[in-house]
Amino acid sequence: DAKTTQPNSMESNEEEPVHLPCNHSTISGTDYIHWYRQLPSQGPEYVIHGLTSNVNNRMASLAIAEDRKSSTLILHRATLRDAAVYYCIQSGTYKYIFGTGTRLKVLA
Amino acid sequence: KAGVTQTPRYLIKTRGQQVTLSCSPISGHRSVSWYQQTPGQGLQFLFEYFSETQRNKGNFPGRFSGRQFSNSRSEMNVSTLELGDSALYLCASSLGRSSGNTIYFGEGSWLTVV
Numbered sequence A: 001d002a003k004t005t006q007p008n009s010m011e012s013n014e015e016e017p018v019h020l021p022c023n024h025s026t027i028s029g030t031d032y033i034h035w036y037r038q039l040p041s042q043g044p045e046y047v048i049h050g051l052t053s054n055v056n057n058r059m060a061s062l063a064i065a066e067d068r069k070s071s072t073l074i075l076h077r078a079t080l081r082d083a084a085v086y087y088c089i090q091s092g093t094y095k096y097i098f099g100t101g102t103r104l105k106v107l108a
Numbered sequence B: 001k002a003g004v005t006q007t008p009r010y011l012i013k014t015r016g017q018q019v020t021l022s023c024s025p026i027s028g029h030r031s032v033s034w035y036q037q038t039p040g041q042g043l044q045f046l047f048e049y050f051s052e053t054q055r056n057k058g059n060f061p062g063r064f065s066g067r068q069f070s071n072s073r074s075e076m077n078v079s080t081l082e083l084g085d086s087a088l089y090l091c092a093s094s095l096g097r098s099s100g101n102t103i104y105f106g107e108g109s110w111l112t113v114v
Helices: none
Strands: A009-013 A018-023 A032-038 A045-050 A061-064 A070-075 A084-092 A095-098 A102-107 B005-007 B010-013 B019-024 B031-038 B042-050 B053-057 B064-068 B074-078 B087-094 B109-113
Touching: A009 A018, A018 A032, A018 A084, A018 A102, A032 A061, A045 A061, A045 A070, A070 A084, A095 B031, A095 B042, B005 B087, B019 B087, B019 B109, B031 B074, B042 B064, B042 B074, B053 B064, B074 B087
Parallel strands: A009 A102, B010 B109
Antiparallel strands: A018 A070, A032 A045, A032 A084, A061 A070, A084 A095, A084 A102, B005 B019, B019 B074, B031 B042, B031 B087, B042 B053, B064 B074, B087 B109
């Protein structure tokens, strides 16, 4: 199964931008890249997704490499509420394969 | 509109018993998928249903089964429970027409096997 690789943890100061990287070197042409985040004792929450082009929404931006083998989730101004585990996922064939995710710590 | 609803939220079962978990998807969503989350294995895909048909399944033993009803509601069943089945079971729903459709998760059902 295709699996993404992410750093185990990252830290950021409050109000600063955060760039969360993800490698998905086995991605196929029809796989989307999705990002979710999970707070303790809650289900994962959708953040953003894309196929080839960079994407923006009210929560974040997603930058996808030209060869699609990597992507970066950008939180423009981290807040304490952004502290969570962030998962980068390749979706294909009607299933999501979650990696271990990146635990983001936001420092006040 | 209402999100994905899972019941029960918490339950405790004894080894050897069986358990049924229920999931009501977001209105209009026809795809329901199930995931198991444990500290050791992380989030693992169990199976996905669309219009009452299982379209994909993960690498779990046959003790884990599911079904989807005509109203898109879904249930999953685990028979002959083992201690290692203790986990958070998450259900997610989506429109299901393509792999690009966003999936939305419920709060999960916490299963403890003793």
